Amino acid sequence: MPIYEFRCRGCGFRFEALRPLGDTGVGLECPSCGAKDPEKQLSVFAASAGGGSRSTGSGSSSCGSGFG
Numbered sequence: 480m481p482i483y484e485f486r487c488r489g490c491g492f493r494f495e496a497l498r499p500l501g502d503t504g505v506g507l508e509c510p511s512c513g514a515k516d517p518e519k520q521l522s523v524f525a526a527s528a529g530g531g532s533r534s535t536g537s538g539s540s541s542c543g544s545g546f547g
């Protein structure tokens with residue numbers, strides 16, 4: 480079973496839980512405040528492709544001074 484990450488709707492506490500594949504986390508309880516039905520977060524395993532910020536490629540080509 481994969482590990483999913485959840486975030487409590489009440490206190491915002493984030494935790495991980497071992498759930499069956501495709502489980503939505505309904506019925507889970509927040510280990511911090513005890514609230515049920517936490518918000519399921521996107522898996523961090525599958526969202527690790529590419530990068531966050533794009534590289535502008537500075538220094539490669541000669542842009543010259545006086546932009547614009």
Ligand SMILES: [Zn+2]
Pocket residue numbers: 487488489490491492509510511512513514
């Ligand atoms: Zn909570």
